[in-house]
Amino acid sequence: MNDGYATIHELAPERRLRRLELTITRRLDGLLHGQYLGLLPGAGSEMSGSREYRPGEDEVRRMDWAVTARTAVPHVREVDADRELTTWVLADATPSMDFGTAELEKRELAVAATAAVGFLTAGSGNRLGAHVLGTESVRRFPARTGRTHLLGMLRALLAVPGGAEGVRPPALAEAIAGLRRSAPRRGLVVVVSDFLDGLPDDDGAASRPDWEAELRRLAVRHQVLAVEVADPRELELPDVGLITLVDPESGQRREVSTGSRRLRERYAAAASAQRETVRRALRRAGAAHLPLRTDRDWVADIVRHVFAQRRLAMAAATRRNPA
Structure with a gap:
């Protein structure tokens, strides 16, 4: 995203959205343009x-x-295939998303992913709706057409205020259940989150995230794409001496000596196990999985995901209709 000028985080909201739109239309649209969204090809209704x-x-x-x-x-x-596509986005804007040690914060990467979905589904008659999971409630946007509607949703996602210390936001599972009740007609649902809410305290075989059952219910009627947003510091700690870590949702603080090699190894192992729990849960729920990171080229990752999905779809079609 960095083109030698200010990063997206340093730009005013309107300029951020304009740069996102240009990035998507220039880099994604030429590669992925089609009548329907290529993020998750599949059958209609x-x-x-x-x-x-x-x-x-x-x-x-x-x-x-x-x-x-x-x-x-x-x-x-x-x-x-449906002649008109209805897409719903559940965008996580809880305090855990206000974190980033690379060029983007997780919240900004979530906005970028939501923008990509929106601009790529902005075909004739296609509608986009959203539920924004904020610090205290879920803000709902009805499914409508048009660029103005999309930009309004993106502004709202950028403007979600930070939560008060110690105030727990609504659960991701509740937000998924609310979206399922609001979208009775079959369509595409994109859940953009770090999926850290509701994870089990241990890694036992029977332990599953709180949101898995609701996501599975959602996938019964809809095609579901789970966009997992992560930052490299959530996966491993650098050796930078004594630091203070703060849980953005509970307000708890803890001093950690990153000079300890054993502590860094334990942290990396725990983070890896946590991400594997998320991957397994998404697979069991029947959702396609698109991982994005704040230190990677998110446009390239989306393109790779789309091409992989298209190869799978073509292979399935070949098996069904051999020459």
Whole structure:
């Protein structure tokens, strides 16, 4: 993002949004342009018929039980792509996102990811809605079309105030449940968060994040893309002597001597286990996973994700319709 001038963090909100829009339209749109969002290709929701079930390829939740009962042979429903796409974004703007040691803070990276989704789905008739999980409540934006609507949502995400010390924000699980109730029609749902809320205290096999069950329920009706935002200092500690760490949501403080090699190794191991817990939970919930980091080129990471999704979709189509 750095082009030799001020970083996005140093720009006024309107200039931040303008630079984001230029970045997305110049670098992403030329590579990913199409009728529908390429972040997560998949089926639509209009019935077009049935075909025989293929074990290992088809989802059981797409079974056409009426045809199966009539023919005594398992069949699945076939659907055509929706002519109009409705996309919902759940953007995490809780205090844990107000952290960053690279060019971007996690909150700004979340805004960039939301902007990418918005600008790339701004086709004719496509609608975008959002739930912004803030420090004290969830702000809801109805699904509408247009650039003005998108920019209004991005401004709101940039302007979410920091939380008061010791005040716990709404839970991510509650926010996901609220979005599920607000979006009855099938569409694309993008959850942008660090997914640190509701993680289990231990790494036991039976321990699962609080939000996993709600995310799984969301994925029953919608295609779900989970954009995980992380900062390198959340994954490992540098040797910089004695530092004070502050939990932005609870206000708890602790002095840590980063000169201890054993402590740094334990920290890195715990962080790795935590991220693996998130990855496993997203996979079990049926969500596609796009990890972004504040010290990486987020545009390149989105492009790689899209190309990987398209390769998978093409491979699946080839298996279904061999030459």
